[in-house]
Amino acid sequence: MAPRPQSPEIKPEEDACARVDETPGREPSKPYVRQIYWTNVVGIAALHLAALWGITWTPFYAKVLTILWAIFLGGAGGFGVTAGAHRLWTHRAYKATWPARVILMVCYCIAGQNPLYDWVRDHRVHHKFSETDADPHNARRGFFFAHVGWLMMRKHPEVVRRGKQIDMSDILADPVVRFHQKYFRPLKFMLCFYLPVMIPVWLWAEDWYLSLVVNAIIRYACSLNFTWLVNSAAHIWGNKPYDRRISPVENRLVAFLAMGEGWHNYHHAFPWDYKAAELGAYGFNVTTLFLDLFARLGMVYDRRVPSEDLVRRTALMNGDGSHPVYRQNDVTDLSLQKAPATGGS
Ligand SMILES: [Zn+2]
Ligand SMILES: [Zn+2]
Numbered sequence: 309m310a311p312r313p314q315s316p317e318i319k320p321e322e323d324a325c326a327r328v329d330e331t332p333g334r335e336p337s338k339p340y341v342r343q344i345y346w347t348n349v350v351g352i353a354a355l356h357l358a359a360l361w362g363i364t365w366t367p368f369y370a371k372v373l374t375i376l377w378a379i380f381l382g383g384a385g386g387f388g389v390t391a392g393a394h395r396l397w398t399h400r401a402y403k404a405t406w407p408a409r410v411i412l413m414v415c416y417c418i419a420g421q422n423p424l425y426d427w428v429r430d431h432r433v434h435h436k437f438s439e440t441d442a443d444p445h446n447a448r449r450g451f452f453f454a455h456v457g458w459l460m461m462r463k464h465p466e467v468v469r470r471g472k473q474i475d476m477s478d479i480l481a482d483p484v485v486r487f488h489q490k491y492f493r494p495l496k497f498m499l500c501f502y503l504p505v506m507i508p509v510w511l512w513a514e515d516w517y518l519s520l521v522v523n524a525i526i527r528y529a530c531s532l533n534f535t536w537l538v539n540s541a542a543h544i545w546g547n548k549p550y551d552r553r554i555s556p557v558e559n560r561l562v563a564f565l566a567m568g569e570g571w572h573n574y575h576h577a578f579p580w581d582y583k584a585a586e587l588g589a590y591g592f593n594v595t596t597l598f599l600d601l602f603a604r605l606g607m608v609y610d611r612r613v614p615s616e617d618l619v620r621r622t623a624l625m626n627g628d629g630s631h632p633v634y635r636q637n638d639v640t641d642l643s644l645q646k647a648p649a650t651g652g653s
Contacts, residue, residue: 340441343462352456359529362521370518374508378527381418381504383594385531386567388415390595393424394569394584397479398431401582401612402599408607409484416488419531420500423492424485425476432474433467435579439543439555441466447543447555455533455540500528534565542572549631550577550586550623560592568593577622582611586619587632 367375392412395401404412413424421427430444439448444467447454463471479485488495504523508514537559546557556572563570563585571585571593578586583596590597602608623634 340464345460345462349460352460355525355529358521359526362526366518366522366526370522371508371512371514373512374514374519374522377508378522381523382527382531383567384415385419385500386534387595387598388412388417389419389421389535390567390569391599392416393421393427394431395582395595395599397424397485398428399579400478401580402608403610404602405607406484408602409482413484413488414499417495417499418504419535420496420528421532421535424488425479428479429471429474429476433470435576437470438576442470443467445539447540451540451544454543455536537562538566538569538572542570546573547630548573548628550574550619551626552628553626563588563592568595578614578619580612581614583613
């Protein structure tokens, strides 16, 4: 496959997540023997069963403040994942002052996901080798695998091999990430479970058991699934206005639930755009709303976006024709004969 021309706005070597047009399968990859991690299977299944059971009765007994608290925690944790782990640390789509990075790290801990280092490495591999054996949640292996199954089994050897090749020097150079790495377990316990459960008990005398079910089980399970939908649904169901040659799609429901991360065809075409979307109101991209607010406060700066012209040419050349403005039938512009590169896909 011929290498794609370089983007006029960003060179592939500057983009940690630029897709590599190389199929790992071309090399003799090691035979993959599926090995289930039963502890994870039981843990994840138990969490979901408990959440389903809890959701049938807690809304009738928990205080309104406790429900609002759970929603707040879901939003804060989601922001830590989308604005922090994803757009800042993985894609370097903008820069943030150290107080902003501390806020993002705390929010990330509230979500209770994997160590930041692992999250960033896995996501960079995902972008570079989407839908190949090296993709940690390769959507070609089906919805369940992409959604949660990948967390229940040993990684494919290609994922491990490619993961070791990812440049993570920028992550290790960030003292906020190093602090998180060092105190990952106590931070996760305190910020994802202990304080979320105890604050309603201390401040508005909620029953601790109710708070546990609402905040540590239901909220946690919902928050995980909203993130996972980006890897599953947003790689399967939707349209491809920017690049029809790749699997990621635009999915409104995922955009809403994952705070703006469902515009995934665009995101894989322009992973370095801090909005992770071209269009759309803040209602479908709450993360961008908050990043813009942070920017007004001077805590976030150098927000990167592609030019309108690059997006237009990309959509016209590579899209499936479903873009609300740019459609392939409209191609009359000779400048489009040179296919644009997007710096990743
Ligand atoms: Zn993706
Ligand atoms: Zn991404």
